[in-house]
Amino acid sequence: MIPLTYMMSLSAILFSIGVAGVIIRRNILVMFMSIELMLNAVNLAFISLGSRLGSMDGQVIVFFVMTVAAAEAAVGLGIILSIFRSRGTIHADEMTLMRW
Amino acid sequence: MPPFLYIFLGALAIVSALGVVIQRNPIHSLLSLIGTLLTVALLFIAEDAVVVGLLQIIVYAGAIMVLFLFVIWLLNLQTESRPTGHLFLKFIGWLGAAALATELFFILAPPHLQVQFAGAPAGYGSMESLAQKLFTDYLVAFEVTSFLLLAAIVGAVALARRLPAPAADAVSAAESVPAMEQMR
Numbered sequence: 001m002i003p004l005t006y007m008m009s010l011s012a013i014l015f016s017i018g019v020a021g022v023i024i025r026r027n028i029l030v031m032f033m034s035i036e037l038m039l040n041a042v043n044l045a046f047i048s049l050g051s052r053l054g055s056m057d058g059q060v061i062v063f064f065v066m067t068v069a070a071a072e073a074a075v076g077l078g079i080i081l082s083i084f085r086s087r088g089t090i091h092a093d094e095m096t097l098m099r100w
Numbered sequence: 101m102p103p104f105l106y107i108f109l110g111a112l113a114i115v116s117a118l119g120v121v122i123q124r125n126p127i128h129s130l131l132s133l134i135g136t137l138l139t140v141a142l143l144f145i146a147e148d149a150v151v152v153g154l155l156q157i158i159v160y161a162g163a164i165m166v167l168f169l170f171v172i173w174l175l176n177l178q179t180e181s182r183p184t185g186h187l188f189l190k191f192i193g194w195l196g197a198a199a200l201a202t203e204l205f206f207i208l209a210p211p212h213l214q215v216q217f218a219g220a221p222a223g224y225g226s227m228e229s230l231a232q233k234l235f236t237d238y239l240v241a242f243e244v245t246s247f248l249l250l251a252a253i254v255g256a257v258a259l260a261r262r263l264p265a266p267a268a269d270a271v272s273a274a275e276s277v278p279a280m281e282q283m284r
Contacts, residue, residue: 078259
């Protein structure tokens with residue numbers, strides 16, 4: 001079996017790329033995709049640790065994370081849709097209503 | 101599974117994850133994200149999590165990404181008109197992400213870690229063992245998840261519903277009055 005270090009560093013790199021995407025991109029849709037990327041990196045860590053410990057708990061938690069991600073995608077895309085209808089843009093810099 | 105295949109899949113996942121962030125066009129970002137999800141699903145399957153890997157392909161790469169695609173098409177966002185962000189802020193963002201990756205590496209997988217794991221028992225990762233766990237130990241969480249999905253459906257429909265504008269109402273009422281008179 002491949003060493004744990006490899007899977008964990010892959011997970012850390014994918015998570016950091018997701019964080020970079022949320023920080024750098026200003027398109028809400030792409031920021032949302034980066035959040036999905038972070039969720040997947042954490043899932044990878046759960047799966048690889050679970051298979052090394054011989055416990056199914058990691059896979060069950062990944063199952064729940066995928067369910068929550070589906071719910072989050074449905075609600076988040078609904079919010080993006082209504083933002084676009086009311087403001088005509090999904091550029092994060094132009095949503096300044098709550099900025100002081 | 102030979103080690104070079106792991107290296108190849110990992111490199112593919114990292115390259116397509118970078119593609120999500122770097123690509124200007126949201127559709128290209130989405131396609132890169134699908135590539136990442138598929139490679140991660142293959143890694144799941146290689147790590148004895150066959151059911152979860154297949155679910156990842158069906159639910160994530162299939163259903164959720166099609167939802168994203170529909171929204172991109174619906175909002176007509178194929179081209180990104182404005183340049184994104186300041187160059188200095190971009191540099192700071194990448195620097196912070198690199199620092200985070202290094203920190204996570206030393207927390208999750210320290211180089212001096214010398215632990216021998218027992219390895220997976222027989223039947224690990226099968227549908228049967230997943231269902232066994234899901235419907236005994238995690239039954240309450242499973243039921244709560246069904247409520248969460250129901251709430252998400254109702255919320256998504258309520259958010260995406262187009263509210264009838266007052267002007268459109270007046271027009272439709274004006275149109276409907278002669279129609280009703282004709283019916284009489």
